[in-house]
Amino acid sequence: MEAMEHYCEHEQEVARAVRTGFWSPELREHAERCEACTESMLVASWLMETEQQAEVTVPEAGLVWWKAERRMRRERVERALRPVLIAERVSAAAVLAALTVSAVWLAAATPSLTSALAGGVAVLAISAGSALYVAHSWK
């Protein structure tokens, strides 16, 4: 069965007293006989002890600032290049659509099978070349 939840309005004061080391006699007396405050005292003391013992190294503020500036510049460049990339993709799609229409038209308009095949191969080669060029430029 789950234990009944027991709160005390002095818990935060007790936690503060553990952090600051300042105990009023009344609070100390209360904490010793209140179950919730005793538990708060245990947890707060344990956490504070571990916090004080922890060896924490942080980079210099200047380094963090420099990295942030560098990243902001990089994102600015990426934002500026975004319309160019979109234009490239749209152009590539338009070229491929035009080539497909041309291939269909060429096949229908040319009576000779050889000419149609040659035309088809040429169109496919141009399409493949364009696609490769665009794919390479995206990289």
Place this chain on the structure above:
Amino acid sequence: MIDALTIRAPAASDEDEAALERFVMTEAQFQEFYTATARPLKLYLSRLTGSQTLADDLVQESYYRFLRAELPALDAAQRKNYLFRIGTNLSRDHFRQSKFQGLPLEDRAGARNIASEVEAASDVRSVLNEIPHRERELVWLAYVEGASHREIAEVTGLKEASVRPLLFRARQKLAALIRAKGGK
């Protein structure tokens, strides 16, 4: 209030675009803010994630997001709460992502670490890793950072009324673990 803060929306005009190129504070102001907050933030994130390396990355990311955010006038405590909120969310994202991808979680790996097992009674990580991520957030903010229930609600995104029962359960679990490990 933190709830009133909004992250800058994508730029709609040249003027907005130019505003995006600025940080929320100058380098001198940042130095002062960083000096006051970096150590507690790093410690908080390393306790949440169980990894110093990951905490380093999250600290850098937290400050970057803070610098790029659009903030109304905030006092020092509110700025710190906002920074901790960013860090908390980043840590949760990492935790969810690791779980989703089925990768070993940093903190679970930490708990399995042999050295940690040897020092089980005194190693903070091994004890803290036994309670859920959100409970770690609550106890750390309440007992180390000395945050009020309202501030904890701001940092964690919980309702203020929910903080008390959740914190109670977290504290109860942690106290039992500390006693079991012979902490006191």
